[in-house]
Amino acid sequence: MNIKGFQFSAVEAAIKKPGRLDLALIVSETPAAVAAVYTTNKVQAAPVLLDRERTENGTCRAIVVNSGNANACTGPVGMDDARETTRLVAEGLGVAEEEVLVSSTGVIGVPLPMERMRAGIPPLLQGLGGGTLDDVARAIMTTDTFPKLEVRTGKAGGTGYTIAGIAKGAGMIMPNMATMLAFIVTDAAVDPAWLRTVFAAGVERSFNAITVDGDTSTNDTAIIMANGAAGNPMLSGGSEGAADFVRLLDEVLLTLAKLIVKDGEGATKFVEIAVKGARTDADAKRAAMAVANSCLVKTAFFGQDANWGRIFAAVGYSGAEVEPDRAELFFDDVQMVRNGVFAGGHAEARGTEVLKKKEFSVIVDLHLGDGEATVYTSDLSYDYVKINADYRT
Known part of the structure; x- marks a missing residue:
């Protein structure tokens, strides 16, 4: 998979238990347009609250994700831990803290083991460039039985670009959205306002059209980053290639959503x-x-x-x-x-x-x-x- 201008890393931090990847990082080498959709649950985890603030700016550089602990219902300490996590990543990358987003998934009501997070972030940063998006897909799994990744390629103005997405989720799945995390990266140049519109519409047709058990989580998050590294003419409503971009994005989102249902906890159908x-x-x-x-x-x-x-x-x-x-x-x-x-x-x-x-x-x-x-x-x-x-x- 050739997606320009992004780097990935994943490590084992033993956040819930040892023996598996559970801390991951997605980094854009340049500021990327960002759009996001979050849970409608009124009980929202610290990472959701923090990311809601930061994605309002329309750009970001990185997303740090942990599994094994949701950092939900953890009070002011949980928000402090989410902020510290982004600060440590931002310092390591040399970017503004506000440009780093954070997501968590796992057990609710237990504080993040910050000593393990602090120990895990340096090797996470050192691993950038050597990791893959598949590594990140594996690191964000909880009760999932397989990693979920989908890729599409397209052209705009004769220039090729890639859209790649990963997701996790198997239980506590119900709009709007589900106990799922989804991260989409594209090297296409996309107008930020238009990106927000088409991403929200795509989520409605995909992640908001699935259910495993009717439970809406505290941590549901879907984020897309578009860094423009492909060098295509800017995509926006009505521009050449815009309809193809929407179609490809929808295919990535719907495929990931279906994979979540197919991996539903205990599912046979x-x-x-x-x-x-x-x-x-x-x-x-x-x-x-x-x-x-x-x-x-x-x-x-x-x-x-x-x-x-x-x-x-x-x-x-x-x-x-x-x-x-x-x-x-x-x-x-x-x-x-x-x-x-x-x-x-x-x-x-x-x-x-x-x-x-x-x-x-x-x-x-x-x-x-x-x-x-x-x-x-x-x-x-x-x-x-x-x-x-x-x-x-």
């Missing part, structure tokens, strides 16, 4: 929930998320039970406008419900076969308008309980 024919797009999103978050629906997916009644019930309580005698429901191409009525035992047998697959779609057509939405979810298995019953130990 990846399910696309599509609602169409709603009065509005907002109604379609309400209905789709109600289905995707229903514990009864998700356990039926795990049990490979074609229990379409649970899906209809979720649509009905979602708040979306519904006329039951007009609605249809499909598992992939198998019609389970026609005009609000069960299609019969043959359909159930075929629908059960669909649910035996690792990936399938649920399509609900309300036949009320042009509104539509698609969200992505997983099933709810025994292993989800096992993983989360002893997460802190």
Whole structure:
């Protein structure tokens, strides 16, 4: 992967336990345009609060990330620790402290082990240039079972550029956003104001369209840095190549979002929930998320039970406008419900076969308008309980 003007590093700091990478750094060699989207949870971790302030400036130079500890619900000490972390990195890089962002993920309510952070930052700085974005993807994992990385290349004004992204997340996944971190870097030159607009829209179509368990975290953060090192003409709304940039960025974001669902804690199924024919797009999103978050629906997916009644019930309580005698429901191409009525035992047998697959779609057509939405979810298995019953130990 050739992405100009960025350096990466990751080290083991034993923040929660030894034996794995858990402290990482992304650095732009020049000031980069930055945009970010954060959790809507009113309980927000110190790094989220600090980054909200700093990304208002529209530029940054570096992001330092740790896993194993969320630095959330840690009071004034947590904010002091977040600031000290960025100060130590900034001093090592020779940049302003305000140009360094910080993200954390892991256990809530436990102060950062700052003696380990302080010890880990010097080797982290020394490793710049020798590390890769894949190293960073591994360092930010918590209950993830695999690193999540996606890359796209494009051209603007005849000049090639790269968009690369990483993410972590497997549980506590629900908009807006999820217990996820996502970092996107591009060497394209992008207008900062336009970048904020297209990034927020892309997050809405990707990270805000997934759910594993309906829980919104305290630390959710998605950040994009664009440093212009590729040397392309500045991209902005209406400029040549702008539409291609948005398409490629959306592909990176949606692929990462889907990988998070596929890695859902204990998940055995990846399910696309599509609602169409709603009065509005907002109604379609309400209905789709109600289905995707229903514990009864998700356990039926795990049990490979074609229990379409649970899906209809979720649509009905979602708040979306519904006329039951007009609605249809499909598992992939198998019609389970026609005009609000069960299609019969043959359909159930075929629908059960669909649910035996690792990936399938649920399509609900309300036949009320042009509104539509698609969200992505997983099933709810025994292993989800096992993983989360002893997460802190």
